[in-house]
Structures are given as C-alpha cells and as structure tokens.
Amino acid sequence: MKTLSIFLFVLSICMICHVNGAGFKISNELKIQKKLCFTCYSGDNRIGPKILEPGQSSNTNFKTNIWGTTRFMCTLHQGPNYRHHQSFTAFKQEGPVDTGSEWDWRARENGIYLKVWDGKSAKSKVDMHKKYDWIN
Template structure:
C-alpha cells in the first residue's frame, strides 16, 4: 500500500506540473530602449535591453507548493531614469494553470493582460497596471 501511495503521488506531481510564461514587450515611442531585469527565489536572469517592437520571453516551471513569484524591473532609455519594479508573475495555488502574463511597456505606463490559454485573442482585458516612477 505504501509503494502504491508513493507511485500515485509521483504520477500526480508529473501530471499536474505547471509552467509559467512572461512576455515583456517594448512599445515605447521615440526609439527608446527598454532595460529588463527579472528574478525569482530560484532564478536570476541577466538584464537585457530591447529595442522598440521587440519583446523578451521568460519560460519557467512553477514550484509544487504554488508559490512561484517573478519580480521584474523595467527602465526606459536613453538615460534609464524612468523605472518601475513589480511582481511580473504570481502563482496563486498549486492548481493554478500555466498562463502567459503579457506586459507592455508604453509611454504612459506598463500594461498587463493575463492570457488564460494560448487561444485568447486581442487586447481584451489589457489594462494599465503601473505608472512609471520618475
């Protein structure tokens, strides 16, 4: 009975494993570059700089306990004085399905849409989440 319980637990963990996905797009005007730096409790990404029209994608596995968080800092060029730090991904529970957190850096702030699945379309529910800090 004990071996069966362990086997079922392992199978359940493998089946229920969830992946996270963050996309950060540079939609700034006037040829401004976007500096991006992100980290979680387990990972620290090297900072990247994206030109207007480019995006940065981060794929990762969430943890078993459903507490995965990714923090990001964005800075807009050319002098990178305007910035914002925020939680770019937050897993609510272990049963939380993998979704895309789609961030857009624009002149008047940072926008977010959380895609429920890969078939979601348009900018429905895209909303301004943060203002730039000057």
C-alpha cells in the same frame, strides 16, 4: 512495504503531472527609439539584465510548482538615461489549482500595461490595461 512503495510512486506521478508551464512576456512599445532594460528574478532564477530595442519582446517560460507559489519580480528601466523605472510582480501563481498562464507586459510612454492569458492560451476576460505608471 510494497504498498508504501506503490503509494509513493503514484504520488510522485501525480505531482509531476500537476506541474504546469507558464510564463511572461515583456515588450518594448516605447517611442523615439527608447531602449528598455529589464531584470527579473524568482526564488531560483535570475533573468538579465537584458536590453530590448523598440518593437522587441522577450519571452520567459517556466514550470510552476505544485505548492502554487511560483513568482517572478521584474524591474524595468526606460532609456536613454534609464531614469524612469518600475518594479513589479511579473508573474504570480494563484495557488496550487492555478494551471499556469501567460502574463503579457508592454512598456509604453505613459506606463506599463498588462494582459493575462489563461492556461489554455485562450483570451481571458480582462483586456490589455494600464497597471503601473513610471517612477521618475
């Protein structure tokens, strides 16, 4: 029984150490004083709705889970009438070995751009690129 207790204790410490931090950032780079409204959610959390003025950003940080299934979905709406919108996966853990990363989303007039930073906050090999168009 003592061996089982020690095993479970060591296992729990390993699991706690494996859980890492990650996050995503949403920035409003729209022109002509257009506001950006967004709502995000995961299995456990809901963020927003929040409105960002031009030039503002919103950072969301969280701990990833040990199973590698952490995911956040977001919907962006472009003001002033909020007709243009897009829904997408704002963060997706790539499996249990994924140590966390920062997904940097930027709303621009011609679409939504993404840059992913690796778990050490070092520059990844992928530059900022257009990921989605706005839907009317």
